[in-house]
Amino acid sequence: MSNKTVGIVGGGQLGRMLAMAAARLGFHTIILEPQDKCPASQVAGSQITAAYDDSDALQTLAVLSDVITYEFENVPVAAARKLAEKTPVFPPPEALEISQDRLSEKTFLRECGIGTADFFAVDSQLEVDEALAKLGGSGVLKTRRLGYDGKGQRVFKDPGAGTARAYDDLGGVPLIMESLVPFVAEISVIAARSPAGDIVSYDPARNVHSDGILRRSNVPAGLNGDTLDAARSSAATLLERLDYVGVVGVEFFVLDDGAVLANEFAPRVHNSGHWTEAACAVSQFEQHVRAICGLPLAACDRHSDCEMENLIGDDINRLDAFLEQPDTVVHVYGKAETRPGRKMGHVTRLIRP
Structure with a gap:
């Protein structure tokens, strides 16, 4: 090695x-x-x-x-x-290609039998209006490519609100209109698949976003076991269909009846899995290296409940306070410049029984 x-x-x-x-x-x-x-x-x-x-x-x-x-x-x-x-x-370039286009991604998830929000391809202002009408006047318009952390999106909640220039305002590029999902929680599954087809997954995390950026992830998620099992099963199906090798992050909306709808997947280690670095014997990062190098996958058991918090922008100025907190694992990313909305590090607080 x-x-x-x-x-x-x-x-x-x-x-x-x-x-x-x-x-x-x-x-x-x-x-x-x-x-x-x-x-x-x-x-x-x-x-x-x-x-x-x-x-x-x-x-x-x-x-x-x-x-x-x-x-x-x-x-x-x-x-x-x-x-x-x-x-x-690894992961295979096919997974990369599908994940880069929200329309291809949603279509592929549906083909795998994994539920998603309703969606329509949008390539003009006329199609913006038509898609929104089909969704009853509310929806979220997104760029199909290069969007992250809430960028490249516009939300329509009021059926009477105008859509003028929505297509041009998002760059006049291929877009996707998705229905607004009335979710009660957001969760994510971090899972890994080996070249031999073995699959393991960590406990789903419950996520809180602010301005489109992940703020906190909590484990356990505090949700029904059937809901969590459904999310893990969907992630495993995705890995198998892609003949995937490595770690994947799959984000889900949880509905009030406990059902889950997949929002998106990332063919890589994922921000909502950073807690594994502190609360598990083997982190998502080591798990990914094990998978792509053909080493045995490790168990995903956690030894502690925890809360992971991203340090965004000026949050990094509170570093001394975090260092003084007990049972807290600090990770600073070594970025030279602090900017609003930029992830500068994260902290994971272990919650002991």
């Missing part, structure tokens, strides 16, 4: 935590990231500083790596496919 190298496309905080987990297992890591001195470079073995679609950089990464993964879902699919011609890439 000490002679093996894991290539990671992307040098943000998720790449950083993957590199740390890989090192604990004896693997070398190499990062492909255009930003010099990125968070992952502080802990990885080396960095290729180049664009994600740079042909020479991709060739170098493929030659130097035994297996390649990625830390975010907006990696160019063509780049992932080019890498896969020479070196195994």
